[in-house]
Amino acid sequence: MTGTVGEYGLPEEPGVVWLDPADERLGWDGICGFERSGGSVLPLRMPGERIATTLSDNFARLAAIPAGARFAMRTDATELLLDLDAETGTAPLDVLADGVLVDRRHPGPGRERLAVALPGAPTDVEVWLPHLSRTRLAAVGLRGPRLPEPVPRTGPRWIAYGSSLTHAMFPHGPSESWTALLARRHGWRLRNLGFAGEAYLDPLVARVVRDTPAELITLEIGTNAYIRSVFTARSWGPAVCGFVETVRDGHPDTPIAVIAALPSVEREHAVNAAGLTLAGIRELTGAAVRVLQRLGDRRLHLVDGRQVLPVARADRLYADGLHPTPQGEHLLAGLIEPFLLPLLVPPLDG
Structure with missing residues (x-):
C-alpha cells in the first residue's frame, strides 16, 4: 500500500473515501463484534473470550471463520475497494447490488486489494465474506461516492445452529x-x-444463543453426534434437553425449531461406535423434543429430517452422500422453507 495516511490510518487516494471496516455506515450483520489486530479487523460470529471452554482447537478455528458475515450500504460509488487478508480457502467472496450478484472472487492467500465495479447510481451493495476461510479486513474504499449510508435491517433475527449442513460446504458462494x-x-x-463437524451441543453455544436477540432459532442437530460417536443412547436425549432449555431461558417466547438429522442413505441404519444409527439419533432427538413439549414448551417444534428430505431423494441432493451440491443448497432452501415460515406467525394467544 502506498501514499499518505489519512483518517482511520488508511491510505489516501484521490477520489476514494476509505472507511474503517467497523464503521457503522457499513451496516454489518451476522456477527457479534470484531477482533482488531495488526491494522485490520476480523468479524466474529462468536464472542472469543469463552471459546476455550470447548477445549477444542478445531471449534476455535471454525468460530473465527465468518460464515454468514456480511455488510451492506447504500452508495452511488462507481467502484468498491476491499483491502483484505484472507487464508487459503475454497469459498469465494460475494458482492451483491440490489440483491443481484455482481462479483464473485476467491481472495487470498495473504494481503490483497480487490476492486469491484459498481453501478454508479444509488444502490444497496452487500458483501458476503468467504464462509470457509478466515478473512480479515483492513479497509473498505468507495470511489466517487456520496457518503454511504447503512442499509436498514428490520427483518426478524434468525439464529441457525448446526453442523456442516448449516455451515455449508459446497454452495456456489456464501450468499447461496x-x-x-x-x-x-x-x-x-x-x-x-x-x-462443520463440531455441532456437539456445547454449553458455550447454548449460552451464546440464549443471550442473543432472535425471533427465530433453528437447531440442526444429530449428524455430527452420529458420525463422531460422541453420544450414547443414554446421553444424547438429556444433552438435547439441556441445550434447548438453556436457549429457552433467554427466549421464553421465541419459536425454536429442532431439525433432527437430515437423511444420509449410507448412514441411516449403519451402527456407529456408540451403538447408534443415524435413524436412531433422529428418534432420540424427537423423543427429547416431545418431553419438553409435554412439560409445557408450546413454541418448541420438531422438524424430522426425513420430512424435509425423504431418504430416497437424499443422494440426488448431495455431492458426497452428506453435503448438498451447489444446486442442492437451492433445493434444500425450498424444502425447509415451508417448515420455518409458519413459525414466524405470532401465536393466537401471543
Whole structure:
C-alpha cells in the first residue's frame, strides 16, 4: 500500500473515501463484534473470550471463520475497494447490488486489494465474506461516492445452529447457502452458527444463543453426534434437553425449531461406535423434543429430517452422500422453507 495516511490510518487516494471496516455506515450483520489486530479487523460470529471452554482447537478455528458475515450500504460509488487478508480457502467472496450478484472472487492467500465495479447510481451493495476461510479486513474504499449510508435491517433475527449442513460446504458462494438464500428471500437477519463437524451441543453455544436477540432459532442437530460417536443412547436425549432449555431461558417466547438429522442413505441404519444409527439419533432427538413439549414448551417444534428430505431423494441432493451440491443448497432452501415460515406467525394467544 502506498501514499499518505489519512483518517482511520488508511491510505489516501484521490477520489476514494476509505472507511474503517467497523464503521457503522457499513451496516454489518451476522456477527457479534470484531477482533482488531495488526491494522485490520476480523468479524466474529462468536464472542472469543469463552471459546476455550470447548477445549477444542478445531471449534476455535471454525468460530473465527465468518460464515454468514456480511455488510451492506447504500452508495452511488462507481467502484468498491476491499483491502483484505484472507487464508487459503475454497469459498469465494460475494458482492451483491440490489440483491443481484455482481462479483464473485476467491481472495487470498495473504494481503490483497480487490476492486469491484459498481453501478454508479444509488444502490444497496452487500458483501458476503468467504464462509470457509478466515478473512480479515483492513479497509473498505468507495470511489466517487456520496457518503454511504447503512442499509436498514428490520427483518426478524434468525439464529441457525448446526453442523456442516448449516455451515455449508459446497454452495456456489456464501450468499447461496440454503440459510443465506432463505434469509435473502424473506429479509431475515441471519446469524449462522453452523460449525462443520463440531455441532456437539456445547454449553458455550447454548449460552451464546440464549443471550442473543432472535425471533427465530433453528437447531440442526444429530449428524455430527452420529458420525463422531460422541453420544450414547443414554446421553444424547438429556444433552438435547439441556441445550434447548438453556436457549429457552433467554427466549421464553421465541419459536425454536429442532431439525433432527437430515437423511444420509449410507448412514441411516449403519451402527456407529456408540451403538447408534443415524435413524436412531433422529428418534432420540424427537423423543427429547416431545418431553419438553409435554412439560409445557408450546413454541418448541420438531422438524424430522426425513420430512424435509425423504431418504430416497437424499443422494440426488448431495455431492458426497452428506453435503448438498451447489444446486442442492437451492433445493434444500425450498424444502425447509415451508417448515420455518409458519413459525414466524405470532401465536393466537401471543
